Amino acid sequence: MPSSPDATVLDQRKVAASRMFAVSRYPYLASALFAAQVHPAEGSGTIAVDRGWQVHADPEVLDAMAVADFGRLLVHLVSHLLRDHATRAERASVDGTNGDPEAWNKASDAEVNDDLVPLGMVPPCAADLPVVLDAEDGRLAEHYYELARSGARSWDCGSGCDGVDRPWDDKGAAGGLNDRDGEFLRLAVASELQRSEAREPGTVAAGWLRWAEKLLPSRTDWRRVLAAEVQVGVTRVAGMVDYSYRRPSRRSESTPSVIMPTLERPVPDVAIVCDTSGSMTGDLLGRVLVEVESILQRVGLRGTNVRVLSCDAQVHTVKRVSHASQIELLGGGGTDMGEGITQALALRPRPSIVVVLTDGFTPWPTEAPPRAKVIVGLIEGHGLSQWMHRIPAPPSWAKVVRISETTNDRSR
Ligand SMILES: [Zn+2]
Structure with missing residues (x-):
């Protein structure tokens, strides 16, 4: 196992390779995957996400993880944010006297993971599926929550999952997205996902489509979609979401799936x-x-x-x-x-x-x-x-x- 000489430094090449792996599997999640910047969180013992879409990784935990598995975990973590699990945890009083953040983590993992199964993208470290709760697939975290109360979580997905502050959260505050930008990002991803499914039916998991339709109930609600597209563009230009990608020509099937990041002005x-x-x-x-x-x-x-x-x-x-x-x-x-x-x-x-x-x-x-x-x-x-x-x-x-x-x- 290669170990970093300095336990406070992140292996940025691994971060970049993992993100590219994730984007190659889910091109329609690209905006969200690139918004999630990764910061070191020495000694946290986990790789977690906060409510500002920032990922906090213990460098030692990252070193021990394969590129593809960190790519899987990135998809999993931004899924918590896209589905707004932190806000929903608040509504379910997860942080209250009778609340159970660990059970919520497990329950929301189950909601996220069953849509990652078809592409083999469930992260091994946070692999809970509805079946471990004796529940059926395709339900929401709120449903799984009561069933999850008997067991501890296997992985700490962070405040972006359960809405409860973590000590490392402030380290990403400078690069974090505010609630408004986060909501625009959700809308833009939902719209991209619907376009992707319209171009090639069957490419988007059913749970993702249900999520997008809930967010954009009317396909003619163009004002929200246009606002989201412009906002994501502006945010990207302002340097908060630093991404752009090109896909290879569809005509040449032999072209490997290479995604080239490009620089924005x-x-x-x-x-x-x-x-x-x-x-x-x-x-x-x-x-x-x-x-x-x-x-x-x-x-x-x-x-x-x-x-x-x-x-x-x-x-x-x-x-x-x-x-x-x-x-x-x-x-x-x-x-x-x-x-x-x-x-x-x-x-x-x-x-x-x-x-x-x-x-x-x-x-x-x-x-x-x-x-x-x-x-x-x-x-x-x-x-x-x-x-x-x-x-x-x-x-x-x-x-x-x-x-x-x-x-x-x-x-x-
Ligand atoms: Zn999780």
């Missing part, structure tokens, strides 16, 4: 490219733009960080605006949103997030633009449904948020 600017071509109605676009503007404000972006471009086959206007009413809807010819994206990324300072608002009647670039996150707001207007089958599929490298005109799900 720290400019949290957003450009909005508006499709003003003939197929769009200005009225609809204007209303959507007003809502997008309020979403951007809600995630903390000021007018000076948002630039709006009107675009059909060529970009007509590039303006910094503070209100949607200042947008000039020009154009009316053919459509090429690829040109709009190119022009947006030529702005200085270069925006790191481009939101494209379009009805989808446009060609798209085949390659993803470098160092930028593109979010396509696909506006599904009235009277166009008969043409929907003719809309070219938006590119797989863009995050697509379907904007439906139905108004009964208008939140906030």
Whole structure:
């Protein structure tokens, strides 16, 4: 067993390799896996997660663990956070006089682990499954909790699991996510997971799909999805979530599953490219733009960080605006949103997030633009449904948020 010469230093190569292993098994959990930074917690005797998505690892425990097993444990630990076990533990009074944090740990492990079985990703150190509690699969921690009260936990998963403070928690405070960012991350992962299942049905475990549907009950609730996508992009740019990954081409089956991390530029600017071509109605676009503007404000972006471009086959206007009413809807010819994206990324300072608002009647670039996150707001207007089958599929490298005109799900 290789042992670190200094017991307070983490083996960062092992951490990186384990994370890549985890991302290769669950690409749709990538945002969460990269948000979970790993800090040394000498002498803790465990590898645990706190409520700010920070992982605290005893270097000696990490040294004794294989790369793949730490990868499995990372998936397991972020699963506690995605499912918000700490908040749910509070609701179940786990920390109260009659509470039992160890039983909750066991119960929430059972909820997490049964979805990790199909890919062989249950971590050996925290391997409790519903069957050890004489319970059926697919239930929630709250159900398993009462059954778990007779036994001690096998592994301490930390405050991110049971909501009870640990002595090492403050060490990750600087890099930790606050509640709001954590909630946005959950929404973005849920949305990514649903897209992944839509692209390739059967790839996402049933328990994960149930979780995502609970979080995003309506597929037309585009405001929450768009807000989450923008927030995760901004958070990433601000350095709190330091990740980006590319997947190899689907066409070549022989390509090994290599995930390449890439570096992001720290400019949290957003450009909005508006499709003003003939197929769009200005009225609809204007209303959507007003809502997008309020979403951007809600995630903390000021007018000076948002630039709006009107675009059909060529970009007509590039303006910094503070209100949607200042947008000039020009154009009316053919459509090429690829040109709009190119022009947006030529702005200085270069925006790191481009939101494209379009009805989808446009060609798209085949390659993803470098160092930028593109979010396509696909506006599904009235009277166009008969043409929907003719809309070219938006590119797989863009995050697509379907904007439906139905108004009964208008939140906030
Ligand atoms: Zn656990």
